[in-house]
Amino acid sequence: MSSSPMTIRAAIVGYGNLGKSVEKLIRAQPDMDLVGIFSRRSELGTDTPVFPAASAADHAQDIDVLFLCLGSATDIPEQAPGYARHFTTVDTYDNHHLIPDHYATMDAAARQGGNVAMISTGWDPGLFSLNRTLASALFPDAQQNTFWGKGLSQGHSDAVRRVPGVRRGVQYTIPNEEAIVEAKAGRGAEISATSAHVRECYVVADEADHAAIREAITTMPDYFAPYDTTVHFISDEVFERDHQGMPHGGHVVTSGDLGGSRSSVEFVLELESNPDFTAASQVAYGRAAARLKAEGKTGAFTVLEVAPYLLSPVALEELIRRDV
């Protein structure tokens, strides 16, 4: 099947780190026009048209795909199904434990509206998910480990900032380097995500709130409770000086026996900017979402269900000639 050329009318909801990167990258696509940004705030300091988030449904006829650049901790569970009833959406929802629930909720909402909901794009979930499935399918008994960092997790940072009293906050994910070496050598069977990473949070807050904030973060299900998590309280000046960059990256390491020989597969990301790379994945999957919708598909899709050629602005015939 050929990917039909179409100009995709795109819009963004939520203008934080991710939203700004998506705005920049939509502008760089040959087949996308940016219609506007929906926000809960009125002043965003951009020349893209800004509309109130509450009025989004009024613009549904003008938009082929809506990029949900909202936080995963609270925004996506509360707001994403509402958007999916009116728009074909693409999100980067990253609470792995709750993705099956999110899939079911978005599937029902998207079907109700006759739309496509592309969920949990980005890199993890997203491109790492794809590589976990692809690599593990190659081995009868795969040994697989995922490592993140060292880097700034936007999802965990968003979760920190949602804790009452937190004025500014970031979270760094730090992997155990010895565990990465062990996994690459095929000795990762005993290594779990929680044993192989620690989480360091840097927070600006009033001193009176410190104890409650530390307790709320370290006991937060999914994001922090299962991990060795440390919370550091710092001043605005130190936050401003030391915590502005957002690099990240990681590895998916898979190995196994293939009837007497051992092989290993590794997918590695080194990201100078987590939001820029996450946006790159989200925008490509947004293209796929718009194309699936144009083909008459409805309901929720994960990255596992999307044919790769749908991500590319290049025609399938050219991709077969160039890349296969």
Ligand SMILES: NC(=O)C1=CN([C@@H]2O[C@H](COP(=O)(O)OP(=O)(O)OC[C@H]3O[C@@H](n4cnc5c(N)ncnc54)[C@H](OP(=O)(O)O)[C@@H]3O)[C@@H](O)[C@H]2O)C=CC1
């Ligand atoms: N799957 C993956 O690989 C990845 C997923 N992500 C996901 O992306 C999500 C969003 O991350 P990120 O963009 O860093 O989060 P931000 O905290 O920067 O933005 C989240 C929302 O907060 C609001 N906001 C942003 N800045 C301000 C401000 N100054 N004042 C008030 N409100 C503000 C915006 O909504 P509004 O404009 O309506 O105010 C925005 O949509 C994360 O929760 C994470 O789950 C991120 C990286 C990788």
Ligand SMILES: N[C@@H](CCCC(=O)C(=O)O)C(=O)O
């Ligand atoms: N979802 C992450 C990207 C994957 C890295 C990760 O999960 C982590 O650092 O814990 C993010 O929001 O930055």
